[in-house]
Amino acid sequence: MPLPHHPIAVVGAGLGGLALARVLHVHGIEAAVFDLDVSPDVRAQGGMLDIHDESGQEALRAAGLHERFLARVLPGGQELRVLDKDAVVRRAEADDGTGGRPEIDRGALRDLLLDSLPQGTIRWGAKVTAARPLGGGRHEVVLADGSGFTTDLLVGADGAWSRIRPLLSPAQPAYTGVSFIEADLLEAELRHPVGAEVVGGGMLFALAPGRGFLAHRESDGSLHVYVAVVAPEEWPDGIDFGDTEAAKAAVLEHFAGWDKSLRSLVADADGALVPRRIHALPVGHRWDRVPGVTLLGDAAHLMSPFAGEGANLALLDGAELGLAIAAHPGATEAALAAYEERLFPRGEAAAADSARGIELLFGADAPQGLIDMFAAGG
Numbered sequence: 001m002p003l004p005h006h007p008i009a010v011v012g013a014g015l016g017g018l019a020l021a022r023v024l025h026v027h028g029i030e031a032a033v034f035d036l037d038v039s040p041d042v043r044a045q046g047g048m049l050d051i052h053d054e055s056g057q058e059a060l061r062a063a064g065l066h067e068r069f070l071a072r073v074l075p076g077g078q079e080l081r082v083l084d085k086d087a088v089v090r091r092a093e094a095d096d097g098t099g100g101r102p103e104i105d106r107g108a109l110r111d112l113l114l115d116s117l118p119q120g121t122i123r124w125g126a127k128v129t130a131a132r133p134l135g136g137g138r139h140e141v142v143l144a145d146g147s148g149f150t151t152d153l154l155v156g157a158d159g160a161w162s163r164i165r166p167l168l169s170p171a172q173p174a175y176t177g178v179s180f181i182e183a184d185l186l187e188a189e190l191r192h193p194v195g196a197e198v199v200g201g202g203m204l205f206a207l208a209p210g211r212g213f214l215a216h217r218e219s220d221g222s223l224h225v226y227v228a229v230v231a232p233e234e235w236p237d238g239i240d241f242g243d244t245e246a247a248k249a250a251v252l253e254h255f256a257g258w259d260k261s262l263r264s265l266v267a268d269a270d271g272a273l274v275p276r277r278i279h280a281l282p283v284g285h286r287w288d289r290v291p292g293v294t295l296l297g298d299a300a301h302l303m304s305p306f307a308g309e310g311a312n313l314a315l316l317d318g319a320e321l322g323l324a325i326a327a328h329p330g331a332t333e334a335a336l337a338a339y340e341e342r343l344f345p346r347g348e349a350a351a352a353d354s355a356r357g358i359e360l361l362f363g364a365d366a367p368q369g370l371i372d373m374f375a376a377g378g
Helices: 015-026 055-060 066-070 106-115 193-199 243-255 260-267 308-328 331-364 367-375
Strands: 007-013 033-034 048-050 080-083 087-095 103-105 128-135 138-143 150-158 172-183 202-206 209-217 223-230 272-282 293-295
Touching: 007 015, 007 193, 015 033, 015 106, 015 308, 055 066, 055 260, 066 106, 087 367, 103 106, 106 209, 150 172, 150 331, 172 260, 172 331, 193 202, 193 209, 193 223, 193 260, 202 331, 209 260, 209 331, 223 260, 223 331, 243 272, 243 293, 243 331, 293 308, 293 331, 308 331, 331 367
Parallel strands: 007 033, 007 150, 080 202, 150 293
Antiparallel strands: 048 103, 080 087, 128 138, 138 150, 172 223, 172 272, 202 209, 209 223
């Protein structure tokens, strides 16, 4: 039996892949999206995202979803505080409703995109294990259950460890030198008033050389905390995360002398701590045009989160690829060339900013570098 064929196949139902499918749908073009998760709600989707007016919001306008997005943003979420290790507020910005980076729960944004697509667009439980060119721009994709399909246009929207990227590039993500330990404090105002007070209503940066706390308030009233440590890649391996109290103690050893209110963001956390090493592709990652295949989002330009651009670029990549395909009917290579001409410099600039952000946040003068950036309008 011949394999099923899809003219456009998108691997990955993250924000970028969904934005692509939605923009194509707006223009009357069908796409099949394949995702390894068995259902849309099988796992948590992460914390809050600030969606930038010139990138993520532009993508949502192209998708016809901007007004529905605005109805879901977190009031006050653009509030920002920068503290030193003694919890002294070094800079504070209120959310007066006029900023261009409103906050939304990642899960709510993903649901907005999912709900905008026709039933059956997403093939859940479809984990891609391999892909190979068939010639003439067509590709065959193999799934973990042994099934597969062919496609005229294959889009890798499958994140940091993309199975599609090897068709275009040998590049692999490398460790940036920073590891996160993630924690949650639930019902913060009621159960964790000290943490709620120090974080404030939006985003917190509490920084010193080589380490810090990055935290934000979520739409359900919880606090999501990223404990950042500049450390060797193997550092988290020395912590027993199966013993939460022991893990808390091990992490807090790196914050001896910090204010008690900041240490409470770990000491009082609910549930297990979760380690996450921060990886990035080389700044300026690009590839020569390969017929019938391209990448978007983290698959194309994985970067550290220290410029706040990852989700925004994924949305914009997806929207711009959809618009390029719609603008070049029957001319896939022209569409991909036009898309990648804008993708590469945009991704390089954001990746460079993200790489500089590591020094900005955790350098020898932290938190002064970040304060100076905000003072200069950054």
